[in-house]
Amino acid sequence: MLKYVNHDIVFQEFPDEVTLAINLSRCPCACPGCHSTYLWGDNGEELTLDRLRALAEHYGTTITCLSLMGGDNDPRSVLELLATIREEYPHLHTGWYSGRDQLPLFFSEYTPPTYVKIGAWRAELGPLSSPSTNQRLYRYDEDGESEDITHRFWKK
Template sequence: MIKYVPEMTSVVMEEIPDKVTLAVDISNCTGLCEGCHSPFLRKDVGEELTPEAVDSMLSDNFGVNCFLFLGEGNDPEALMKITAYIRKVYPALTLAIYSGRESVEDEIFASFDYVKVGPFRPSCGPLNHRTTNQRLYKVSHKKSAAGSAAADEKSYELEDITYRFWRSSSLSL
C-alpha cells in the first residue's frame, strides 16, 4: 500500500521545470538522508493513495499538468499500480517521482516522465546547488514502429536537466 499525507499535498511550480505540479508527499520512506526535512515521513502515516484519492486531488486542483510523488514508499508494486492508473486515466498528465536512492530500476524510468535520484547530502547541497549529488532526469519514452519499444533496447532515453535549477551567481540589469 502506498500512503500519502493529504495535509502536505500542494501545487508547486519549482519542482519540475515548466510544469504546474501537484506535489504529493509519500510516507514509509526507506531513506535515511542526513538532514532530512521531513523525517516523520519514514513512519507509517497518512492515508492510502487510491484511485479515488488521486481523482479527488486532481479535480480539486484544476490546471495542474504534473503529478509528483515525493518519495516511493515501501511498496513498489502498489507504486507501479497507482502510477499505471494515473497514466491510463490522465494520459496528458506528466508523471514525476523524487527518489532518495542512488539509482532506480528501469521500471521506474519507464513509468515516469521525470525522475530525481540521489539522497540528500548536506555537504553537497540541494538540487539548486552546482555541487549537488542529486540529479533530475527528463525521460523520453521511445516507441518502435509497432508501438512498443524493441525487446533488446531500453524503452526510454534520459536527459540530465539538473542544470535547470542552477542560477547564475551574478545578475545583469
C-alpha cells in the same frame, strides 16, 4: 502499500510545471539532515488509485504535473500508479522523487514517469540547485529515453 500525509501545489520541483506534489510517508531512507522527518513514520492515509484519480480530477487543468514525493518503501506501487495516471490523464506529466541513489531493477517494466529525481539527501553536496549535488533529475520521453535536466536548476 503507499500512504500519503499531505499534498500541495508547487512550482519548483519540475521545470516549467505546476505540480500537485503528494508527500508519501514510510520513507525507509532516513537521510541525515532530512527536512521532512515526519515522512519517516507510518502515518497518513492509504494512497489508492481511486484517491489519486480523485485528486487529479479535483485539480483538473490547474495542474500540469502530478508527482509522488517518496514511496521508496514500495516503488512498484509508485510506478504502477504513475503509469496509470499518465495513461488516463494524457494532459498530465508525472513525477517521482526518490531518495534512492539508483532506480529499482524493474523500472524498465513500466511506462516511466515524465520526471524522476534520484539521490539521497547529502547536506554537504547540496540540493538540486547546487552544481555539486549528487541528486539528479531526469526527464523521460514516451519511448523511455531519458535526459539529465538537473542543470536547469542551477543559476547562471
